[in-house]
Amino acid sequence: MLELRLVQGSLFKKVLDGIKDLVNDANFDCSSTGFSLQAMDSSHVALVALLLRSEGFEHYRCDRNISMGMNLSNMAKMFKCAGNDDIITIKADDGGDTVTFMFESPTQDKISDFEMKLMSIDSEHLGIPEAEYHAIVKMPSSEFARICRDLSTIGDTVVISVSKEGVKFTTKGDIGIANIVCRQNTSVDKPEEATVIEMNEPVSLTFALRYMNSFTKATPLSNIVTISLSNELPVVVEYKIAEMGYVRFYLAPKIEEDEEETKPEV
Amino acid sequence: MLELRLVQGSLFKKVLDGIKDLVNDANFDCSSTGFSLQAMDSSHVALVALLLRSEGFEHYRCDRNISMGMNLSNMAKMFKCAGNDDIITIKADDGGDTVTFMFESPTQDKISDFEMKLMSIDSEHLGIPEAEYHAIVKMPSSEFARICRDLSTIGDTVVISVSKEGVKFTTKGDIGIANIVCRQNTSVDKPEEATVIEMNEPVSLTFALRYMNSFTKATPLSNIVTISLSNELPVVVEYKIAEMGYVRFYLAPKIEEDEEETKPEV
Amino acid sequence: MLELRLVQGSLFKKVLDGIKDLVNDANFDCSSTGFSLQAMDSSHVALVALLLRSEGFEHYRCDRNISMGMNLSNMAKMFKCAGNDDIITIKADDGGDTVTFMFESPTQDKISDFEMKLMSIDSEHLGIPEAEYHAIVKMPSSEFARICRDLSTIGDTVVISVSKEGVKFTTKGDIGIANIVCRQNTSVDKPEEATVIEMNEPVSLTFALRYMNSFTKATPLSNIVTISLSNELPVVVEYKIAEMGYVRFYLAPKIEEDEEETKPEV
Numbered sequence: 001m002l003e004l005r006l007v008q009g010s011l012f013k014k015v016l017d018g019i020k021d022l023v024n025d026a027n028f029d030c031s032s033t034g035f036s037l038q039a040m041d042s043s044h045v046a047l048v049a050l051l052l053r054s055e056g057f058e059h060y061r062c063d064r065n066i067s068m069g070m071n072l073s074n075m076a077k078m079f080k081c082a083g084n085d086d087i088i089t090i091k092a093d094d095g096g097d098t099v100t101f102m103f104e105s106p107t108q109d110k111i112s113d114f115e116m117k118l119m120s121i122d123s124e125h126l127g128i129p130e131a132e133y134h135a136i137v138k139m140p141s142s143e144f145a146r147i148c149r150d151l152s153t154i155g156d157t158v159v160i161s162v163s164k165e166g167v168k169f170t171t172k173g174d175i176g177i178a179n180i181v182c183r184q185n186t187s188v189d190k191p192e193e194a195t196v197i198e199m200n201e202p203v204s205l206t207f208a209l210r211y212m213n214s215f216t217k218a219t220p221l222s223n224i225v226t227i228s229l230s231n232e233l234p235v236v237v238e239y240k241i242a243e244m245g246y247v248r249f250y251l252a253p254k255i256e257e258d259e260e261e262t263k264p265e266v
Numbered sequence: 267m268l269e270l271r272l273v274q275g276s277l278f279k280k281v282l283d284g285i286k287d288l289v290n291d292a293n294f295d296c297s298s299t300g301f302s303l304q305a306m307d308s309s310h311v312a313l314v315a316l317l318l319r320s321e322g323f324e325h326y327r328c329d330r331n332i333s334m335g336m337n338l339s340n341m342a343k344m345f346k347c348a349g350n351d352d353i354i355t356i357k358a359d360d361g362g363d364t365v366t367f368m369f370e371s372p373t374q375d376k377i378s379d380f381e382m383k384l385m386s387i388d389s390e391h392l393g394i395p396e397a398e399y400h401a402i403v404k405m406p407s408s409e410f411a412r413i414c415r416d417l418s419t420i421g422d423t424v425v426i427s428v429s430k431e432g433v434k435f436t437t438k439g440d441i442g443i444a445n446i447v448c449r450q451n452t453s454v455d456k457p458e459e460a461t462v463i464e465m466n467e468p469v470s471l472t473f474a475l476r477y478m479n480s481f482t483k484a485t486p487l488s489n490i491v492t493i494s495l496s497n498e499l500p501v502v503v504e505y506k507i508a509e510m511g512y513v514r515f516y517l518a519p520k521i522e523e524d525e526e527e528t529k530p531e532v
Numbered sequence: 533m534l535e536l537r538l539v540q541g542s543l544f545k546k547v548l549d550g551i552k553d554l555v556n557d558a559n560f561d562c563s564s565t566g567f568s569l570q571a572m573d574s575s576h577v578a579l580v581a582l583l584l585r586s587e588g589f590e591h592y593r594c595d596r597n598i599s600m601g602m603n604l605s606n607m608a609k610m611f612k613c614a615g616n617d618d619i620i621t622i623k624a625d626d627g628g629d630t631v632t633f634m635f636e637s638p639t640q641d642k643i644s645d646f647e648m649k650l651m652s653i654d655s656e657h658l659g660i661p662e663a664e665y666h667a668i669v670k671m672p673s674s675e676f677a678r679i680c681r682d683l684s685t686i687g688d689t690v691v692i693s694v695s696k697e698g699v700k701f702t703t704k705g706d707i708g709i710a711n712i713v714c715r716q717n718t719s720v721d722k723p724e725e726a727t728v729i730e731m732n733e734p735v736s737l738t739f740a741l742r743y744m745n746s747f748t749k750a751t752p753l754s755n756i757v758t759i760s761l762s763n764e765l766p767v768v769v770e771y772k773i774a775e776m777g778y779v780r781f782y783l784a785p786k787i788e789e790d791e792e793e794t795k796p797e798v
Contacts, residue, residue: 071441074441074442077419077420077441078420078441078442078444080416080419081416081417081419081420081444081446098442107451108449109448109449109451109461110409110446110447110448110449111446111447111449112416112444112445112446112447113444113445114420114442114443114444114445115442115443115444116441116442117441117442143642150612150613150644151613153609153612153613154609154610154613154646175603175606175609175610175648175649176606176610176630176646176647176648176649177646177647178610178613178644178645178646178647179644179645179646180613180642180643180644181642181643181644182641182642183640183641183642183643185639185641195641337707340707340708343685343686343707344686344707344708344710346682346685347682347683347685347686347710347712364708373717374715375714375715375717375727376675376712376713376714376715377712377713377715378682378710378711378712378713379710379711380686380708380709380710380711381708381709381710382707382708383707383708
């Protein structure tokens with residue numbers, strides 16, 4: 001039997017809103033240590049990994065490992081029916097073919113339960129090795145979202161170039177060229193407003209803006225986004241979920257024909 | 267001659283917004299006692315009844331009974347031109363074929379008048395007998411609107427079941443089943459937040475959510491909605507208009523083939 | 533070389549948003565005295581004139597007169613990427629075929645530059661003679677925008693009639709007739725709420741509401757709009773830009789067949 005109770009239920013809503021555009025159907029894997037998901041997007045280009053550790057739940061019971069296939073857009077429809085202050089409980093019987101979502105209003109005057117059919121989804125769990133990254137950028141998640149949105153009005157791809165002084169986002173389109181530079185800045189009033197760059201060596205990589213924009217749907221989960229870049233590896237765009245885990249997005253860089261264009265020049 | 271002056275003119279706007287999706291053309295009946303309307307929706311399934319008593323107006327003059335046929339969406343277009351704080355006056359001459367809406371800004375600096383052609387509409391006034399209902403639910407109108415909207419993302423019909431403990435709203439669709447229970451609750455800080463159930467016998471009835479959602483367009487008229495249910499009768503969904511009258515919606519229940527499903531089980 | 537720096541960069545955004553619906557491509561003319569534009573709308577009915585005087589800029593350098601052809605909707609896309617508090621700099625080299633827009637966040641932590649190709653646009657500068665107007669109406673710009681929007685739900689043209697007591701806006705459509713009268717009113721708490729009428733002789737002119745509604749896109753530029761009317765001349769709808777200049781829209785009146793209808797009758 002599975003029973004997960006989360007008082008701050010709006011977090012589930014944000015997680016779903018953050019990944020449902022990218023992933024249609026996915027297996028949620030529950031074990032005694034936590035609730036997790038790993039799935040490729042429907043075009044098999046980007047990878048999403050979610051982890052919610054058991055310690056973050058008010059009540060967490062998972063008698064045996066269970067993998068539940070769910071349609072995320074249906075699930076999101078149901079979670080939209082939860083109030084923002086509702087307590088959310090996810091329940092499933094071992095071997096059952098349904099999952100139940102229970103939403104309790106803070107005053108306990110309104111209690112909703114939604115039952116959804118589970119699906120059988122083929123999936124292989126990819127091992128994602130811990131890696132060393134050439135550069136790690138931490139910046140306000142809303143700023144990153146704004147930059148991806150702004151650049152996508154001009155072009156289709158973004159070159160992210162990191163130097164010690166800052167991170168540069170560049171795009172090019174029919175109407176012109178755009179460069180946005182965010183300088184390293186740690187002397188801010190609130191830590192979530194800082195832009196912090198850890199750099200071992202300069203890096204400059206090109207990505208499809210379409211995916212970057214999808215990743216930024218997870219912005220409400222965290223004030224800070226962490227972008228880890230390496231020349232040989234997919235970028236990792238991570239939104240930490242306070243005291244519980246994270247949502248991570250992985251995306252392979254595009255190989256540019258004209259290497260000149262992608263040199264770091266911040 | 268007809269002349270009705272309402273200082274709180276935004277109320278007329280809300281009334282129109284509340285019924286114009288359901289009713290296209292309708293006769294407004296004016297007499298010395300008040301301003302009223304009774305009309306079937308365009309698919310002849312639901313009935314709307316509006317009453318604004320003469321006492322609620324700052325000035326109310328109606329020399330003789332008059333029935334004015336109006337197109338509600340045209341009327342709503344005109345009323346949209348009234349400011350929320352405007353004083354609204356409705357004027358018509360006996361035997362004339364137009365009606366005039368006058369909007370005065372609170373400072374009297376802006377005065378608008380809109381003249382609309384009247385229509386000739388065939389309609390028969392249905393006598394709605396006073397009835398005894400098995401159960402009467404009073405609840406926050408915004409909560410009822412939220413429930414109807416939420417459930418319509420899952421299914422097409424709602425089963426409303428009332429027991430002494432509460433009222434249950436149930437729907438079923440391709441993606442799953444949803445139950446929302448609102449418990450009787452009278453110990454709230456504000457009376458408009460109470461859910462109050464008067465029940466003579468348990469009742470469980472099925473309705474098309476599409477109509478329920480249309481009815482909830484009247485939500486801005488009142489903090490409280492009253493839902494009166496009886497096994498043999500159309501449901502009445504009533505929004506009281508403070509000190510003036512009401513908007514009431516009537517809808518016949520659907521006959522379920524599988525009676526088991528509609529039993530009250532709150 | 534051209535370099536114009538405006539600390540209150542949002543003003544550029546508002547100017548563009550105010551004129552981009554009306555004008556597609558236009559030449560921006562820069563001289564030592566200021567930054568200006570004059571363009572017909574795409575259907576060659578309305579004329580837009582913009583002036584931003586050099587004194588209004590924090591830094592203004594224009595070595596020689598230059599006329600830069602730009603696509604306004606592309607330009608608006610780029611300016612949308614500027615934050616509302618950003619400092620905006622426009623830069624161009626003499627004889628170059630690009631213009632650069634630089635956006636600096638107030639903290640200087642984020643610096644964007646957008647490079648746009650210039651276009652070659654044929655245009656003739658119309659001399660607009662200073663004229664005497666029969667009537668000049670100053671009124672809150674939001675009120676004028678509201679009236680144009682409201683009337684366009686009823687009809688296609690507006691008759692603007694000015695008398696000493698006020699200004700009347702009239703339209704007629706299939707669903708009815710609308711008159712909105714704004715009375716002269718100078719005894720208001722805030723000067724921007726006044727409606728002030730200077731009248732030499734009564735005037736009543738008819739205009740296409742479609743254009744009037746386009747002009748009101750410039751409403752965010754100023755709390756006050758000035759409407760100058762004369763029987764033989766195009767109306768001038770002017771939004772002053774504080775301490776810098778103005779956006780003016782010119783529109784020729786329609787010739788009504790039935791002159792009776794357009795007589796002033798406020």
